[in-house]
Amino acid sequence: MVPRRLLLVGEGNFSFTASLIDTLDPGISITATCLQHPADLEGDPVTQENLQRLRERGVEVRFGVDCTQLPRTLQAHERDFDRIYFNFPHCGRKAGVAKNRELLAKFFQSCADILTKEGEVHVALCRGQGGTPADKPQREWHNSWQVVAMAALGGFILSDVYPFSCETVPGYKCTGYRSQAKSFHIEGAVNHVFTQSSPLEGCQPRAFRVRLGDRCFSCTEPEALAGKLNRRFLEASSCHPVKTINEKLIAELGKHFPLRRLKCSLPLLSQGGTSVLPPGTCDPVSAFWISLHEDKSHSESLTGEKTEEMEGILSFSECALPKSLGRDGCRAAQEGICEQAELRLRSSLLAHVDTVIQSPDFRPGSLHVLSGPVFRKCHILPFRMPAFHETLFILGLNKNSKDGCLASLLNHLKGSLNNLLTETLLEGSSLSASVEFVLQPNGKDHIIHVKSLNFGPDCTEHLIIGNIITSTGVTHEHQCFVFVSINLDLLAMLVYDISDWRILWTFDNRFLKRFAPGKVERFKSYSLYPPCYVHDISFWLDKKKGFDELEFHTVARAVSQGTVISIQFLGRFQHPETEQVSLCYRLTYQACDKALSPQLAAAMQSRFRREIQRQLHVSPR
Structure with a gap:
C-alpha cells in the first residue's frame, strides 16, 4: 500500500523527518512529533535548523506528544495514518529492559486506534534489543525488549524486518543517549515493520443450517474445529x-x-x-x-444466532438419519417436540x-x-x-x-x-x-x-x-x-x-493474496518470529473416571483456539499414602497468523485448568 499520511513519534532533533521528506512523494502528508516542548529545544541549533526546514516544506510539527497517549493527542479527524515511525524508542537515562518493554507495549496499544486497517508501524531498535532472530547476535529472550510480544498487546504482528540503514535517509543523526544530546551506536540496528492482525478472540464456533432431504436442521461446529x-x-x-x-x-x-x-x-x-x-x-x-436440532425457523438457530448454510452436493436419504429423525419423527414435530440426533x-x-x-x-x-x-x-x-x-x-x-x-x-x-x-x-x-x-x-x-x-x-x-x-x-x-x-x-x-x-485455515486475506490462481511458488509469511509462551500444568486423576489423553489434547486445542502447538508429558507421580496418581504436562502456546500476547496465553491456560476439571474430571494441583 502506498502511504498517504505519515506520523513520526519520538523525534529528538527532527533530523529523521528532515531527511525523509526528500525521499517521499510531495503529496504525502507528514506529521512529526516529539515529547519535548519548544522551550526545551531552543538551545539546539541543529534541531532549530531542521524545524525551519520542515515548516518550509509544510510538515506539521507537534510538541509535547506522548507516544503512549496518541489518541488523546490527536482529534478524530486527524487520525487514520497509513504509517507510523518510532526510531530507537527509550525511556531515558538508565532504564532497564522491563521499563522499555512497557513503553513499547503502551505505544503499540496507542497506535491501534489511529492507524488505518492496512497501515504499518515501523520501529527501529538497536542491535539485540528486539529479541528476534533478525538480531545478530540474538539476545536471550529474558534480556531483550521482546518487541513482538509487546506489539501483540496492541494487536500487531511482525510482518517484515530488515537492517536499519542511515544511507537511505542521509542527514539523519540519532541523539538521546541517556537523555542527552549525545548520539548512540546504531550499527546492526534493525527496522521492524508491524501490521494489525485479526483478533484472536474472534474465532468462535459458528452455527450452521443443514438440509437433509426436505427437512432443515441446525448445528454448531465443535469448539476444537472453530473456523474449520x-x-x-x-x-x-x-x-x-x-x-x-x-x-x-x-x-x-x-x-x-x-x-x-x-x-x-x-x-x-x-x-x-x-x-x-x-x-x-x-x-x-x-x-x-455434531448435535443436530430440527430447525423450523429457516433463519435462526436454537440459540437465536444467525446460521450459515452448510452446502453439500449430495443430500442424505431418510435411511441415513437415525430412526429418531426418520419419518416417524414428523408426528413428534407436530406435537411440538424438538428432534435431536448425534452424527459424526x-x-x-x-x-x-x-x-x-x-x-x-x-x-x-x-x-x-x-x-x-x-x-x-x-x-x-x-x-x-x-x-x-x-x-x-x-x-x-x-x-x-x-x-x-x-x-x-x-x-x-x-x-x-x-x-x-x-x-x-x-x-x-x-x-x-x-x-x-x-x-x-x-x-x-x-x-x-x-x-x-x-x-x-x-x-x-x-x-x-x-x-x-x-x-x-x-x-x-x-x-x-x-x-x-x-x-x-x-x-x-x-x-x-x-x-x-x-x-492454511486463516481468515486473514493476506494469505490468499500471496497466491496466483493455478501458480505454485514459495510462501512468504506475513507473521514473522511469533513468540512462544510455556505453561506447566499438573493434576490428580479420578480413579473411577480414568484419563483420556486424546481428549486432553482436544480440550487444549479448543480452549486455546489452536494456539497450543506442543504438549509434552513431564512426569507421573503417585502419592505414597493415598496412591492417588498425578500427571504433569508442559504446554507451549504460539500463534501463526494472529497477535498472541503473554497475558492472553496466560488467560487461556487458566481457562484450560477449569475446563479439564469440568470435562475430564481431574483435579488441578
Missing part, C-alpha cells in the same frame, strides 16, 4: 493452494487414466461403517460428533467407498476421484491436523490384470508427486523431497512417505502424506479395488514450503 467447517477451499472459484495442488495432481494422473470426478457429500455420517475396507480404517473413536464428522473419504463402487455409474478401469474436507481428533503435533482436505482415488481392477494396473498406477502416482514437490525448488538448492511407498506388514497396502529437508532438522524424517489400500469387494467376486488417499494440506505445505499447517 464449510470453508469451501476446493470450489471452482477458489485460489487456495490446497485447491491448486489438488487440480495439478488430478490433471497429472488424468494423462494416464480415464477420470471420473465425483461430487462430494456433506461431511456428516451416521453410525454405520463401510464393509469394503479393513476394520479400523475409519476410526469412530477419533471422530468429532467423517474422518476420511474412505467412508464413502461403498456408495461409490456400488453405484450403477461406477466404471472399472476408470480413476474415480473424490475430494473434500475430513475431520479427526488427534494429538497436538507439528504435522497432525484435526481438519484437512483429502483426495481419494478409487480404481476398480479385474483380478487377473491387477498386478500390472496397480504397478502402473503406483509409478504414475510417484512421478506426479515428485514433480509437484520439486516445482518450487530453487535452482542449485540443496533442499529436496522424495516420495517413497512403504509396503505394510499385510503385504498389499502401502504408506506414502515423503522425506523432506525443507522444514529443517526439527522436522520428522518422513512425513506420511497418504495411504494406498487394496481390497476385495464382497459383492464383486471378479474385481478388486485400489484406494489412494492423499492429505492435500500436508502436500501443499511441502510444495509451497509452508511450515505451519494452521496458516
Whole structure:
C-alpha cells in the first residue's frame, strides 16, 4: 500500500523527518512529533535548523506528544495514518529492559486506534534489543525488549524486518543517549515493520443450517474445529493452494487414466461403517460428533444466532438419519417436540467407498476421484491436523490384470508427486523431497512417505502424506479395488514450503493474496518470529473416571483456539499414602497468523485448568 499520511513519534532533533521528506512523494502528508516542548529545544541549533526546514516544506510539527497517549493527542479527524515511525524508542537515562518493554507495549496499544486497517508501524531498535532472530547476535529472550510480544498487546504482528540503514535517509543523526544530546551506536540496528492482525478472540464456533432431504436442521461446529467447517477451499472459484495442488495432481494422473470426478457429500455420517475396507480404517473413536436440532425457523438457530448454510452436493436419504429423525419423527414435530440426533464428522473419504463402487455409474478401469474436507481428533503435533482436505482415488481392477494396473498406477502416482514437490525448488538448492511407498506388514497396502529437508532438522524424517489400500469387494467376486488417499494440506505445505499447517485455515486475506490462481511458488509469511509462551500444568486423576489423553489434547486445542502447538508429558507421580496418581504436562502456546500476547496465553491456560476439571474430571494441583 502506498502511504498517504505519515506520523513520526519520538523525534529528538527532527533530523529523521528532515531527511525523509526528500525521499517521499510531495503529496504525502507528514506529521512529526516529539515529547519535548519548544522551550526545551531552543538551545539546539541543529534541531532549530531542521524545524525551519520542515515548516518550509509544510510538515506539521507537534510538541509535547506522548507516544503512549496518541489518541488523546490527536482529534478524530486527524487520525487514520497509513504509517507510523518510532526510531530507537527509550525511556531515558538508565532504564532497564522491563521499563522499555512497557513503553513499547503502551505505544503499540496507542497506535491501534489511529492507524488505518492496512497501515504499518515501523520501529527501529538497536542491535539485540528486539529479541528476534533478525538480531545478530540474538539476545536471550529474558534480556531483550521482546518487541513482538509487546506489539501483540496492541494487536500487531511482525510482518517484515530488515537492517536499519542511515544511507537511505542521509542527514539523519540519532541523539538521546541517556537523555542527552549525545548520539548512540546504531550499527546492526534493525527496522521492524508491524501490521494489525485479526483478533484472536474472534474465532468462535459458528452455527450452521443443514438440509437433509426436505427437512432443515441446525448445528454448531465443535469448539476444537472453530473456523474449520464449510470453508469451501476446493470450489471452482477458489485460489487456495490446497485447491491448486489438488487440480495439478488430478490433471497429472488424468494423462494416464480415464477420470471420473465425483461430487462430494456433506461431511456428516451416521453410525454405520463401510464393509469394503479393513476394520479400523475409519476410526469412530477419533471422530468429532455434531448435535443436530430440527430447525423450523429457516433463519435462526436454537440459540437465536444467525446460521450459515452448510452446502453439500449430495443430500442424505431418510435411511441415513437415525430412526429418531426418520419419518416417524414428523408426528413428534407436530406435537411440538424438538428432534435431536448425534452424527459424526467423517474422518476420511474412505467412508464413502461403498456408495461409490456400488453405484450403477461406477466404471472399472476408470480413476474415480473424490475430494473434500475430513475431520479427526488427534494429538497436538507439528504435522497432525484435526481438519484437512483429502483426495481419494478409487480404481476398480479385474483380478487377473491387477498386478500390472496397480504397478502402473503406483509409478504414475510417484512421478506426479515428485514433480509437484520439486516445482518450487530453487535452482542449485540443496533442499529436496522424495516420495517413497512403504509396503505394510499385510503385504498389499502401502504408506506414502515423503522425506523432506525443507522444514529443517526439527522436522520428522518422513512425513506420511497418504495411504494406498487394496481390497476385495464382497459383492464383486471378479474385481478388486485400489484406494489412494492423499492429505492435500500436508502436500501443499511441502510444495509451497509452508511450515505451519494452521496458516492454511486463516481468515486473514493476506494469505490468499500471496497466491496466483493455478501458480505454485514459495510462501512468504506475513507473521514473522511469533513468540512462544510455556505453561506447566499438573493434576490428580479420578480413579473411577480414568484419563483420556486424546481428549486432553482436544480440550487444549479448543480452549486455546489452536494456539497450543506442543504438549509434552513431564512426569507421573503417585502419592505414597493415598496412591492417588498425578500427571504433569508442559504446554507451549504460539500463534501463526494472529497477535498472541503473554497475558492472553496466560488467560487461556487458566481457562484450560477449569475446563479439564469440568470435562475430564481431574483435579488441578
